[in-house]
Amino acid sequence: MSATMLDGRELAAALRATLTAEAARIAHERGRRAHLTLIASGDDPTATLYAAQVAQSCERIGLGCALRRYPADIAETVLRTELAVLGARGDVDGVVLLLPLPGHIRQRVVTEVLAPEKDVDGLGPRNAGRLMLGFPSYVPSTADAALELLHAAQIPIQGQNVVIIGRSNVGGKPAGLLFLRENATVTFCHSRTIDLASVTRQADILFTSVGRPAYVTADMVKPGAVVLDAGMNAVDGRMVGDVAEDGVREVAGALTPVPGGLGPLTRLMLIRHTLVGPR
Ligand SMILES: NC(=O)c1ccc[n+]([C@@H]2O[C@H](COP(=O)([O-])OP(=O)(O)OC[C@H]3O[C@@H](n4cnc5c(N)ncnc54)[C@H](OP(=O)(O)O)[C@@H]3O)[C@@H](O)[C@H]2O)c1
Incomplete structure (x- = not known):
């Protein structure tokens, strides 16, 4: 037997067209493009590659995307404040904390201050709790x-x-x-x-x-x-x-x-x- 290869690229191409139309509709309605901010702490190669791929997809689809990069020795309190501030901004629609985090940063402590409605990768306790309860949530x-x-x-x-x-x-x-x-x-x-x-x-x-x-x-x-x-x-x-x-x-x-x-x-x-x- 040889397995059928499940091709994510083909499906992604079809989805991209739908999302591009949605991004244009939102830009028209709000008078600005939807915006995603990525936060990287340290220089993990997988996270770096992932951030570049997300930024490229945003560009193709018509979203703004910013990568905020911090050194691996950033203090937990600074990162936490950063997430709280970004989550409160009216011109930012989604905030993603890239993993893995440096060893001294506790994911629980930094993600708990991110506004649940901006936590588009579902890392914070509110979205994770809603998923556990079977309620609609960011996952x-x-x-x-x-x-x-x-x-x-x-x-x-x-x-x-x-x-x-x-x-x-x-x-x-x-x-x-x-x-x-x-x-x-x-x-x-x-x-x-x-x-x-x-x-x-x-x-x-x-x-x-x-x-x-x-x-x-x-x-x-x-x-x-x-x-x-x-x-x-x-x-x-x-x-x-x-x-x-x-x-x-x-x-x-x-x-x-x-x-x-x-x-x-x-x-x-x-x-x-x-x-x-x-x-
Ligand atoms: N970071 C992301 O956003 C993301 C998203 C999706 C996929 N990935 C990729 O998926 C992979 C895993 O990422 P992750 O963030 O889920 O990893 P992670 O936080 O390191 O968790 C790894 C999980 O694998 C389990 N594990 C480790 N060794 C094992 C073994 N010998 N047998 C069975 N289970 C074992 C661990 O068990 P214990 O809990 O018992 O330690 C843990 O639950 C990576 O290649 C990553 O790049 C990453």
Whole structure:
């Protein structure tokens, strides 16, 4: 068997046209372009690449985008104030704190001051809480991209066994909650899971957000399963996912490639949140 590759680029191109029309409508209505501000602390290469890709997508679609870059030793209080101030500005529609944060910065402490209606990547407690309760909320863009891709490919979710590897607040956890919202049976795995492969082999849909190249191997995948790879790992100057693609594509029924799978859609989800609001 050779897996169908789930092409995020194709879907992104179609979505881009819709979002471009929406951005133009908003610009006309408000007399200014919608605006997204990205905040980077430190110079993590994956975050730097992601910021450049988001800025390019904003430019193409017709949003303003600013990147505010701070040194890795920025004080937590300064970053916190920055988020509060940006969230209160009338000319800023969305604010995204790029991850990973430097070790001394607590994500909880800085994101709790961001206005929930500007927290378009759903990192703050208000949006995360609403997602947990099943209420409309901004959700982290990668999780949203995974569901978007499945819907477009008409892959059923309801009643399916979904196994999530990784429980970060930006990756695995929101993805699992979105699948639960769509009536999947969800299992979360993490670094303390015992006999991970025996759990992942139960998955009809396997979502991974671990951050380790080639971590998910063919023996961990049920034949015919759908494998969604959210990993973005810089290796020798190129981007690879968490999945050992060569082996897994022989077992899986469908697979998101890296690059070209969830990545292109993730940035469009961020832009859609900024233009359209919570889902
Ligand atoms: N930062 C973003 O905005 C973003 C968004 C989507 C995807 N990504 C990409 O996705 C990957 C993960 O990112 P993240 O932010 O979710 O990472 P993270 O915060 O480092 O979390 C990694 C998760 O993987 C689990 N894990 C680590 N080693 C494991 C193992 N051997 N077996 C099973 N689980 C293990 C960890 O378990 P414990 O909780 O037990 O430690 C943790 O829950 C990266 O490649 C990243 O670039 C990033």
